[in-house]
Each structure stands twice: as structure tokens, then as C-alpha cells.
Amino acid sequence: MADLRAEVAGVKLRNPTLxxxxxxxxxxxxxxRVFNAGAGGVVTKSVGPEPREGNLNPTVVELPVGLLNAxxxxxxxxxxxxxxxxxxxxxGAAVIGSVYGRDAQEYAAVAKRMxxxxxxxxxxxxxxxxAKGLGTEIAQDPEAVEEITRAVKKVVHVPVWSKLSPNVAxxxxxxxxxxxxxxxxxxxxxxxxxxxxxxxxxxxxxxNGYGGLSGPAIKPVGLRCVYEIFEAVDIPIVGxxxxxxxxxxxEYLMAGARAVQIGTALxxxxxxVFPRACAEMSTWMDANxxxxxxxxxGAAHGK
Amino acid sequence: MASRATQVVPLEDVVVECHDAKTYRFSxxxxxxxxxxxxxxxxxxxxxxxxxxxxRNPMGITVREYGDATRALAAEAKKGYRVGxxxxxxxxxxxEGTRALAVAGGVGIASVIAAVEAFAxxxxxxETAFGARTKDELMLLDRLKVAGAVHLAxxxxxxxxxxxxxxxxxxxxxxxxxxxxxxxxxxxxMKKVVDAANGRGVPVQASLERYMKCGIGIxxxxxxxxxxxxxxxxxxxxxxxxxxxxFGHWRRNICGQRVKA
Numbered sequence: 001m002a003d004l005r006a007e008v009a010g011v012k013l014r015n016p017t018l019x020x021x022x023x024x025x026x027x028x029x030x031x032x033r034v035f036n037a038g039a040g041g042v043v044t045k046s047v048g049p050e051p052r053e054g055n056l057n058p059t060v061v062e063l064p065v066g067l068l069n070a071x072x073x074x075x076x077x078x079x080x081x082x083x084x085x086x087x088x089x090x091x092g093a094a095v096i097g098s099v100y101g102r103d104a105q106e107y108a109a110v111a112k113r114m115x116x117x118x119x120x121x122x123x124x125x126x127x128x129x130x131a132k133g134l135g136t137e138i139a140q141d142p143e144a145v146e147e148i149t150r151a152v153k154k155v156v157h158v159p160v161w162s163k164l165s166p167n168v169a170x171x172x173x174x175x176x177x178x179x180x181x182x183x184x185x186x187x188x189x190x191x192x193x194x195x196x197x198x199x200x201x202x203x204x205x206x207x208n209g210y211g212g213l214s215g216p217a218i219k220p221v222g223l224r225c226v227y228e229i230f231e232a233v234d235i236p237i238v239g240x241x242x243x244x245x246x247x248x249x250x251e252y253l254m255a256g257a258r259a260v261q262i263g264t265a266l267x268x269x270x271x272x273v274f275p276r277a278c279a280e281m282s283t284w285m286d287a288n289x290x291x292x293x294x295x296x297x298g299a300a301h302g303k
Numbered sequence: 304m305a306s307r308a309t310q311v312v313p314l315e316d317v318v319v320e321c322h323d324a325k326t327y328r329f330s331x332x333x334x335x336x337x338x339x340x341x342x343x344x345x346x347x348x349x350x351x352x353x354x355x356x357x358x359r360n361p362m363g364i365t366v367r368e369y370g371d372a373t374r375a376l377a378a379e380a381k382k383g384y385r386v387g388x389x390x391x392x393x394x395x396x397x398x399e400g401t402r403a404l405a406v407a408g409g410v411g412i413a414s415v416i417a418a419v420e421a422f423a424x425x426x427x428x429x430e431t432a433f434g435a436r437t438k439d440e441l442m443l444l445d446r447l448k449v450a451g452a453v454h455l456a457x458x459x460x461x462x463x464x465x466x467x468x469x470x471x472x473x474x475x476x477x478x479x480x481x482x483x484x485x486x487x488x489x490x491x492x493m494k495k496v497v498d499a500a501n502g503r504g505v506p507v508q509a510s511l512e513r514y515m516k517c518g519i520g521i522x523x524x525x526x527x528x529x530x531x532x533x534x535x536x537x538x539x540x541x542x543x544x545x546x547x548x549x550f551g552h553w554r555r556n557i558c559g560q561r562v563k564a
Contacts, residue, residue, distance in 0.1 A: 024521065026524065027523055027529070027559065033529045045523065051558035051559075053558050054558075056349055057349050057350035060519065060522070061308075061309060062309075074516070074559055075558065075559055076559040080560050196309075200311035201311055201385060205344075263521070266520065267519060267520070267521065
């Protein structure tokens with residue numbers, strides 16, 4: 001039996017399949033449910049300094065190729081989120097706390113508070129494509145990525161994962177900026193900026209106009225980004241984008257990821273997506289002579 | 304991917320049900336079951352969850368004007384007006400038992416009317432206890448009466464029992480012959496119905512409502528304890544609700560904060 005345990009910058013996980021931020025993670029009860037269903041860990045909803053309503057509906061569009069969303073970072077705020085994190089952490093879940101802010105100071109303040117909730121790591125959402133004034137500008141600016149990461153690293157004692165946007169010309173340069181800021185790992189990728197239009201109504205479907213695309217359509221984009229980062233920057237990578245099966249996860253690991261995150265595939269496989277992906281990974285690894293997850297990491301680079 | 308794409312459809316009929324509610328009929332793909340819901344896109348306004356009050360084309364929803372979007376819909380929508388629909392979503396009422404009682408409050412009737420008819424079609428005798436603030440708000444009565452006996456209650460005494468529908472329901476349940484209860488209405492009403500049915504050991508199904516964004520089980524906005532009203536519900540059994548800390552007490556606001564219901 002293949003050993004599915006994974007490790008990302010000192011964060012030990014029982015398996016490499018994490019719940020991606022933004023899915024079933026606004027509340028402690030849901031996060032614990034996902035962990036108990038078999039996820040290796042759960043990344044929280046991105047939490048900010050104050051309660052936030054997010055965007056008006058429509059906020060999601062189901063497409064044949066994936067999911068378009070502009071939920072817009074609704075969250076109860078870091079103070080109220082303590083109760084949610086506590087439910088998940090005290091229930092035994094491996095929790096990674098995702099945070100956002102308007103500037104480095106806010107990111108640092110929220111991250112510091114999040115770290116105090118006994119999360120295993122903090123993930124910086126530097127890349128939300130559908131919350132005005134938050135993320136989009138930061139995602140395009142390597143200096144901001146570096147500055148925010150550095151500000152957070154100064155005040156938290158747990159590992160920091162900087163989550164990067166694919167909506168840039170050269171994602172590796174952003175991974176490098178995160179590394180310069182002291183990031184312990186990078187998560188790649190956030191959703192791909194996209195839109196849907198109703199021809200009948202002659203208007204965008206999302207109230208926000210733009211949204212972020214996730215699901216099968218973006219897997220090749222995510223794989224390319226992880227591969228490029230692995231080639232260019234020596235930093236642990238968490239892969240995310242269109243992962244549903246064990247085969248998808250293995251491809252991401254071979255591109256260079258040490259763990260993966262799953263979100264949109266919940267729509268097709270439900271909470272079983274985690275144990276099923278793990279079982280498929282295990283079967284493939286046994287059949288192909290891989291004893292542990294680490295043996296797969298970066299295998300596609302021929303090094 | 305199980306694609307339930309947004310369908311933009313013209314309204315085929317708009318029926319005034321009472322002073323603050325209308326039924327909107329349209330034809331769309333999909334085969335909703337009793338108790339399921341759709342996400343109704345009111346262009347330029349909002350998208351909100353609505354139970355199907357008519358299941359077959361032209362399918363329909365019965366909407367109370369409770370906020371900006373639904374008021375705008377009521378003001379603007381006439382035959383030919385185009386809305387977006389996606390669904391059906393959520394679970395459905397179980398049509399089982401040998402004698403059923405539906406307990407509805409206000410526009411909650413829209414969520415149970417299709418189930419009431421389904422019980423009748425399945426030859427399971429069904430009666431309905433239906434309460435509203437005033438006589439005018441007692442909607443869809445013709446369909447209810449075709450399906451079975453109807454017991455009315457109004458807050459102001461303009462029709463039926465002068466008082467709460469829960470009192471009417473309690474009296475009917477005390478008769479001891481019902482072995483299935485379904486309910487939809489204000490949560491404080493449903494809590495009483497569920498407690499009463501649970502207390503008598505009668506299976507009870509309640510259709511719950513929470514603020515929703517996605518409607519498809521991913522965004523966590525509509526959580527009830529650790530269950531999702533959109534994907535695990537909207538219909539929940541009484542035994543699960545008996546263990547719920549949230550039911551009748553707590554809800555999530557639009558930011559996801561847990562607040563008093």
C-alpha cells in the first residue's frame with residue numbers, strides 16, 4: 001500500500017488532498033464534515049478584518065467545462081471566525097487559515113489573529129479575481145505580493161502559503177516574489193478571470209460581471225503554472241485547479257506540487273471526492289512502483 | 304459536469320395570488336420533484352431560491368414580495384418578461400405513509416402544494432392545515448381542496464380558526480391517525496409542528512429556508528449546523544431537526560455570522 005502522507009513546508013498531512021478555499025469552509029461544522037469525509041486538511045474561506053457580504057447574486061454560473069463564480073469573499077470577519085475555526089480544530093481537523101486584506105498591514109493583522117486559532121498554516125489569498133479593491137490589484141503586482149508576505153511572516157509563527165493568480169504573464173516571477181517575502185510555500189492557482197454572457201438578455205450573467213473560472217477547464221492552466229514555478233523557483237508548491245481524480249492529483253504532483261486542493265469537483269463527486277481521489281492515487285502508485293507521495297513530486301521534470 | 308446551466312425563459316403567465324404574492328409560469332428543461340427549488344434570476348436585481356409550486360411545464364413558482372428584487376419582479380413582470388432559472392436543486396418530500404397532514408404558513412404553501420398533490424396522486428389521503436395573517440393570503444386553495452380536506456386559520460379571524468395554524472395542527476395530530484407530516488412556513492411555526500410531531504412519534508418533514516448564494520452545495524452560506532439547506536435539504540426530517548442546535552434558534556446572515564433567528 002502506497003504511503004499517502006504528505007508534507008508541505010513542515011505541515012504534515014494524512015493525505016495530499018486538501019479542501020480548497022471558498023468551498024464549504026465558511027463554518028466550522030462544514031469544515032469538520034469535509035475533514036471527516038477524508039480530506040487531508042481544509043483551507044478556510046478567505047477571512048478579512050471585518051464581516052463582508054460578498055457580491056449580490058447571481059454569483060455562480062454552472063458551465064459544461066467548470067464553474068464560474070463571483071461570490072466576492074463573503075465572510076464573518078476574523079473576530080467571529082474564531083468560533084468557526086475552533087469547531088474544526090477542536091474536532092481534529094487539519095486547518096489552514098486563508099486570509100485577505102486591503103494592504104500589508106491588514107493582511108498581517110488578520111493573519112496574526114488567524115494563526116492564534118491553532119491553524120497549521122496561513123494561506124494568503126493574494127489573488128481573488130472578483131472582489132473589487134481586494135486581490136485583483138495585488139495579484140498583478142509582484143512587489144505587493146512580496147511586501148504582504150513579508151509583513152505576515154513577521155507576525156505569525158506558522159508557515160505561510162502565498163496563493164497566486166494565474167491571471168499574470170509570468171507566474172514564476174510571482175512565486176519568486178513570495179519567496180523573497182519569506183513565504184514557506186506557494187499555492188497555485190487561484191481561479192482564472194472569466195465571464196458568461198446571456199445572449200437572450202444581452203448582459204453578463206454574474207451580477208459582478210467578471211468572475212473566476214474553476215473546474216476541469218483550468219486544469220491544464222494550473223498544471224502549466226505549477227510546472228513553471230517548479231522549474232524556476234525552489235519553493236514548495238500546493239497545486240490547485242480542476243482536480244477531481246487521483247490521476248489529476250498525480251499529474252499535479254509530477255508537475256511539482258507536494259499537495260493538492262480540491263473544490264469544484266465536489267459538484268460531481270460530493271464529499272467522496274477526497275477518499276475516492278486518494279484510493280485512485282494509491283492504486284496507481286502501487287501499480288507503478290511508487291511507495292510514497294514525495295517520490296512523485298516533480299517527476300515530470302525528468303530531473 | 305452535471306450542468307444545470309442558467310436558462311433564460313419568457314414568462315407565459317403571471318397570476319395574482321394575493322395582495323403581495325404572484326405565481327409566475329414558464330417552460331424550462333428539468334423535472335423537478337415536490338419540494339425542490341430553483342434559483343430565480345431577476346435580471347439586474349438578484350437571484351433567489353424559490354420552490355416549484357407547479358412541477359410540469361409550464362412550471363411555476365409562487366413568490367411573495369418580501370424584498371427589493373421580488374418587489375421589482377412583481378412590478379415589472381408580465382407575460383413575455385424574461386427571467387433566468389437554474390435547477391432543480393435540493394432534495395424532495397418523501398411521498399410515503401398511509402395518512403398525511405400538511406401544515407403550511409403563508410407563502411410556505413408554495414413549497415408544499417406540489418407535495419400535497421403528489422400524496423393525493425399516490426392515493427395517500429392528505430389533509431392540509433393552512434394559516435395566514437388574513438383571508439386574502441390563503442392562496443392556492445382550489446388545488447388544496449381537490450387533493451383533500453383543508454383546515455384554515457387566520458391571525459385576524461377572517462377565515463377559519465381565529466389564531467395560529469399550529470393550534471389547528473395540534474388538534475388534528477391529537478386525533479392520532481396521521482402517520483406522516485410535512486410542513487413549510489415561518490421557522491417558529493415549523494419548530495412547533497416538528498416538536499408536536501416528534502412528541503407523538505409521527506415522522507415529519509420540514510422545508511427550511513436560509514439565505515443562499517450558490518444553491519448547489521459549495522459556498523456554505525445556507526448552513527444549518529453542518530448541513531447545507533441547498534444540497535442536503537431543503538427538506539429535513541424531524542429526528543434530524545430534533546438534534547439541530549440551529550433549527551428554530553439560529554441562522555447565518557449574509558456575511559456568514561451566526562445570529563439569532
